Amino acid sequence: MNIWNTTSDFILLGLFNHTGAHLFLFVMVLTIPFSSLVGNALMLFLIHQDVQLHTPMYFLLSQLSLMDMLLVSTIVPKMAADYLTGLKSISPAGCGLQIFFFMSLGGAECFLLAAMSYDHYVAVCHPLRYPILMSWQLCLRMTVGSWFLGAADGLMQPAVTLSFPFCDAHEINHFFCEAPTLMRLACADTVVFEYVMYICCVLMLLIPFSLILISYILLFAAILEMHSREARKKAFATCSSHLCVVGLFYGAAIFIYMRPKSYRLANHDKVVSAFYTIFTPLLNPIIYSLRNSDVKGALRKCMGQCAALKS
Template sequence: MENGNTTSDFILLGLLNYTGVHLFLFVMVLTTAFISLLGNALMILLIHQDPRLHTPMYFLLSQLSLMDLMLVSTVVPKMAADYLTGKKSITPTGCGLQIFFFLTLGGGECFLLAAMSYDRYVAVCHPLRYPVLMSWPLCLRMTLGSWFLGAVDGMMQAAATLSFSFCSTHEVDHFFCEAPTLVRLACADTSVFEYVMYVCCVLMLLIPFCLILISYSLILSAVVQMRSTEARKKAFATCSSHLAVVGLFYGAAIFIYMRPKSYRSANHDKIVSAFYTIFTPVLNPLIYSLRNSEVKGALRKCLGQCAATCRD
């Protein structure tokens, strides 16, 4: 087997073929990506414009929408351009940037979801102490920490992945550069890197996931003991929305990054990656808006103001 040159471009084989069915799927993917961008941008706008949503909970939600918006922008434009033009090459620099941004946003979202679970724990279990336990300085530190830890993971994995020599074909059986897929092309021994990547996955996925489970176990215990039916319904509505997002995101991420190498399949990886890079981001604003009366109220207010402006 020949050693490759790390300066050669990679070839992204893509997600879809040029058949009638796959063309239809391509249109569906673009439509979903557009709705995702629009929905997350609208969520950020509503939270920014409506003073009633200027709370730590909605600030964290706006950061989640920002991460999802950037995640779709990192993956979909390149995938769409490759499909439409047939030019599927990507430079090592472009590949490294995709890995960096993808892991920065994905890793940041892991910690951000944990921060959101803590916010819900304080709101449900210690409502009177909420301004102290979930102060704005703490909220900002958790947000910056999420971005920083995600960026550190992204930078380390992007640099380590591209440091290998790759086999001569340079064909990546994926629709974007993802570290586990690229490692399979390396002509060198990658066992140490794979072990380190597995440790990173434990830190980035399982630790926040365990914190989320602990938070929601305490929340569930507190909700069951509530005497007010209305308060119980509101707590369940808010928390179930967050749990739905957590289940979708962590389930797909653990499937991709924490399976044994012998169980990995390129086709399965592409489908699951498409799910959490394209389809999950469109679900987040829908889940939070459809199950949240305050967001729906802010949307009605915004639409009313737009309608009044148009009449004038």
Template sequence: MENRNTTAYFILLGLFNHTRAHQFLFVMVLIIVFTSLLGNALMLLLIHQDHRLHTPMYFLLSQLSLMDMMLVSTTVPKMAADYLTSKQFVSPTGCGLQIFFLVTLSGGECFLLAAMSYDRYVAICHPLRYPVLMSRQLCLRMSLGSWSLGAADGLVQAVTTLSFPYCRAHEIDHFFCEAPTLVRLACADTSVFEYVMYICCVLMLLVPFSLILTSYGLILAAVLRMRSPEALRKAFATCSSHLAVVGLFYGATIFIYMRPKSYRSATHDKVVSAFYTVFTPMLNPLIYSLRNSEVKGALRKCMGQCVALKHE
């Protein structure tokens, strides 16, 4: 009982030390974050400006870009400010907000990727019925459902995590507040919450992941039956981009949230968390733009309009 303390703040130990090697890595992270924000903002601009991209696929992609921008903004600004000022304190409210937004965005992205895989399934396996099966109303519902399910899980995890009493050793060996890391500091029996959190992770990760695998399994079967080399190439190009995003994102999140407690390592958690909160949001616009002729065409059109305006 003497070891319990209702502390007014937590201490984030951060990702980097003040060595030259870590200073270089810190600058690289800032460059990656800037590239991520710029790339996703450009994707949003192109999808909004070019009427050829006003399709269900690109509407869902715009939601993915928005989630990625918010995900980066949830973790990196605080980490950078802590590193530059050496003030690594965070209040319980700030910690709860980080957990809420992080789980909301990562959980919402899980369901959004499942919706995108369904969109590709309908486009390739049922092309003639695509306008009916992927109507605007359905896209809005899938997008709203992704945000809502992520927010519900985020709210539960944030409120429950902060309801535990925490010990005097309230140092979080991380660069942002994450529920699995924070729960380790609790001076209470958290086994029930960890079990419930594991069930939530199964629902938020494995259920959408199963839907994605089912969709792409059906797509693969349909693609192998195609006789047109051009259609076969286009289908493989589109689906490989989606699968690359799915593999990068799900691999990291499953590693963080579904490993047994005995196998957890603070160093591994920080590196993998940095991967899915910093690096993956940068890769998404690169994967979708560099491998997509329609996006590249929209970019050339936008650049041409900018050059014309400049000359005028």
């Protein structure tokens, strides 16, 4: 097989075909990231505007919304433009940028969810010491650390992935550039890199997940010792939204990155990636807004102010 010039463009085969049914699905799917951008932007606006939400807990939530907005903006516009124009090519630089942002945001979200679990643990188990154990200084350090660790992983993968020579079959059976999918086109021995990439992904997933697990074991142990039924209910309400987000995020990420290579199918990867990059960012603001009385109160207050201005 011929070695393909790495300065040429890749071809993204995309998620949909140009049929009537797929056109309908495309329109339906396109409304989801738009709603996601609106929902996450609204979360950011409410957290910024309402003084009662100026706490470390909601600052971390605002960072989650920002990450979701950036993730949708990285993947969806290119996918939509490719489908509408029929021009499915992407340059190696553009492919590298997609891998960088995708891995950076995914890695940063892993560690941010771990920071949020610690915040919930302190809020439930040590409410009187919350200002000390979860100070603004610590909150900012955890946030910056999440972004930094995610960016470190994001820089490594595209740099190494694009250094391999690629074969003349340069079509990527995906709707965006992803390192595992791109490795299938390499005309070189990628076993060592795939093994290292697998280890890095496992560490990026399991280290934060272990911290989340420890936080919730301690948290649930403290909840079981509570004598008041109302206190237990309030504690579970504080944690349930975060647990839903953790389940959605880690379920998709483990399916994509921790399966053996022999079990990977391109169509399955595309469906799960669509769920992770398109659907999950919409679910996060819905989960937190519907299950959080403070956010709902801030929204009612904002709507009341808008109604007052109109009248």
